[in-house]
Amino acid sequence: MANHKLRKTPLLDDLQKGPWPSFVKDMKQIAVRKPMVNDLLGQLELSYKERVGHWKHGGLVGVIGYGGGVIGRYSDAPEQFPDVAHFHTIRVNQPSGWFYTSQALRDLCDIWEAHGSGMTNMHGSTGDCVFLGTTSEELEPIFAKLTEKDWDLGGSGSDVRTPSCCNGMARCEYACYDTMDVCYNITMEYQDELHRPAFPYKWKFKFSGCPNDCVASIARSDLSVIGTWRDDIRIDQAAVKAYADAGMDIRADVTRKCPTACMRYDGKEIHVNNKQCNRCMHCINAMPKALRPGKDTGATILIGGKAPIIEGALLSSVLVPFMKMDKADDYQEFKDLMERIWDFWDDHGVNRERIGECIERVGLGNFLEAIEVDPKPEHVKHPRTNPYIFYEEYFEDDGTDA
Amino acid sequence: MKGSRQAIAELLRARKYPEVLVTFGAHRKTVRSLRSLLYAEEALVKWRAVSMFGWLAAERADLIAHEVDRLIWSLNDEAGSIGRGAAECLGEIGRKNIGLVQHGVDVVIHYIEDPETCRPPNRNTEILLGVLWALGRLGGGKPMRVQKVMPVLLSFTEDPEPAVRGHAAWSLGQIGGPEAKDRLNRLTQDAGVTLLYENDELNEKAVAAIAQEALAHLNR
C-alpha cells in the first residue's frame, strides 16, 4: 500500500524484541502511509549504525505574530532522507488538567494527519500536546486550522512556557486550591509573555493541588505552586477505627513513618502535633478516609526548579510559605509577585540563565530584598537546627547586655 | 501588560515615541512590551518598535543597556524562539549609539556569513531581510564597520527572491563604494517588488526603483 520503498532497519528491529511495546513498532505502522516517518526510521537506523545524531542545530521558524510554539529541526542528511529535511515540532497548548472531549482529540489528529507526520507526544514533559515533525510550509496552515478550532500554540524559547497543572478539584479530594482555574487564569493573563519571548530564558509554571505534587512541579518548573493548608489535619476517629479493625497496622505503617515524628496512635485514636507537621502527605495518602488536609487551604510558592543545562539540576525552594490563591481577587497577590520577580530577572538575569541560577548568583538575600519579600525561616534548610542562622534581634539583645 | 500592548502599538503607529515613556513609565516593563511588539502581526507596528529602540538608544540608553544582549541571544536561541526584529533593532540601536552594540555588530555579520541561516532551503527569509537592513543601518556613513561582509552582501543581489534583492540593494545604497555601485547598476531593470521600511515608513517598492534611488544618492 505504500508508494514509497520502506526502509530497512535491522538495528531498530532489534528494539522490538524486548518485553515492552516499542516505539519502532508504532513508527513502522505510520511509515506505511507517511514517507516522513519512513525517512525518520531510516535516519534513526543510520544513527544507530554510526552512533552519531543526524539532527542539526535548531533553525528559526515560527508563525506570524508569535515568537515561540514551533521548534525548528532539520536533518543533516537531507539528500539521503529528503522527507525529514524539515522535521519541526509544534507545541499545542493543552487544556488544564488534560481534559479533552473525544471530538477535540479527533480534530487535533485530523489536522496533524493532513499537515504533519501523524506522530504526536501526548503529552510532553512541558505539558503540551506535542506534534512531532512537519515542514516550514505547513506551519501557517496548521496554525490557521488549530485556531479555527480554538486551539493555540504553547510556549518555546525564552518565554513563559505552557503552564500545566494537576487535575486538582476536578477529580481529587486532596486539592487545596483550584489548580485548573489558576492554570487557565495565568495562561490567559500572560498570553503575551507566552507567545512573544522577552525573557533571559525559559520560564515554567506548574500547579499542583497538594504536596503530592502530581505534576512534579518542584523538579520541573521555575515557579512551582503547591497546595497546602495552615490549620490542622482533619481526623475522623471513627474511620481510624475502621482502618484498625480492617487490620491496618497504624503504628508501623502510618505514625512511625511520619518524618517529623509529630503523630501518635494510642491504640484508639490518632493525635497530631500540627505545629510540627511538614505536610508531607504520607499519613493522608495512607488513610484517605480518616485523614484529610485542613480547611484553611492555599498554596506554597516555590522558585528555581530546573533540569540540568548550564548549572546542575535544581529543585524549587520555598519563596512564600502560604498564599491564599484567592479566586475572588483574580489571584492578584500571585500576579503582583510575578511582576516583581520578572522585573528583577529582567534587570539582573543573564542570557540562558534560569531564575534559580540567577538567585544563586546574586544571593537569596539580595533577591528577596529586590522583590520585597521578607526573609523567613522557611527560606532556610533546617532553620531550627541550622547553626548558620543568626537573627538580627538576637544581636540587638546581645548588644544591650554587654 | 495585557492592555498596555495595544495602547503602545497605537502610539507607535502615530510615531509618538517619547509619549510611550510618558504614558507607560520609563522602566524595563515598558521596554519588555516593546520587545513583544517586535512580533506584532502588523508589520508597521513591528518596524516602529524597531525605530523606538533606536530612539531609546539616543535618548535613554540606560533603559536598553541589557536589551542588546537579549537581542543578540534571540538570533541564536536553540530552544524555540525566533529573533524576529532582533537584527533590525541591533542595526537601529547601533546607528544611533554604536557604543551600545559593539559585539552585536559581529553577530549580525556572522548571521549573514553562515549559508545555513541565509541560503535556501532552510533559511528564514524574514530574519534575513532584517539582517540585510541592519547592515545598511550599521554601515551607512561608516562602511568600515561592515566592510568584511561586503562580498557576501553583494552576492544577495543575485538572490532568487525579489525581497532579498531589494533589501540587499537598499543596504548597498547605504554603505556605498565602487562595487556597490556596480551591482546596483545591474539591478536598475529588476522587475521584482518588496516591502521596505525607510525613513520611518513602510512602503511597497520596486527593486529597480530602490537601485535607482540608491545610485542617485551615492552619486550625489
Ligand code: HEM
Ligand atoms: C536537533 C535535534 C533536537 C534537539 C536539539 C532537541 C532538543 C530538545 C530539548 C532541549 C527538549 C526539552 C525542551 C524543554 O522542555 O524545554 C526537547 C523536547 C522534546 N523533543 Fe526534542 N530535540 C531534537 C529533535 C527531536 C526529534 C527528532 C524528536 C522526535 C522524533 C524530538 C522529540 C522531543 C519530545 C517528544 C520532547 C518533549 C517535549 C516536552 O516535553 O514537552 N526532538 N527536545
Ligand code: HEM
Ligand atoms: C535519560 C536521558 C534524559 C531524559 C530522560 C531527559 C528528560 C528530560 C525531561 C523530562 C525534560 C523536561 C523537563 C521539564 O519538564 O521541564 C528535559 C529537559 C531538558 N533536557 Fe533532558 N533528558 C535526558 C538527557 C538529556 C541530555 C543528554 C541532554 C543534553 C546533553 C538534555 C538536555 C535537556 C535540556 C537542555 C532540557 C531543558 C532544560 C530545562 O528546561 O530546564 N537532556 N529532559
Ligand code: SF4
Ligand atoms: S497533586 Fe495533590 S491535588 Fe493534585 S492530583 Fe495529585 S494528589 Fe490530587
Ligand code: SF4
Ligand atoms: S502529613 Fe506527614 S508530617 Fe504531617 S502528620 Fe502526616 S505524616 Fe506527619
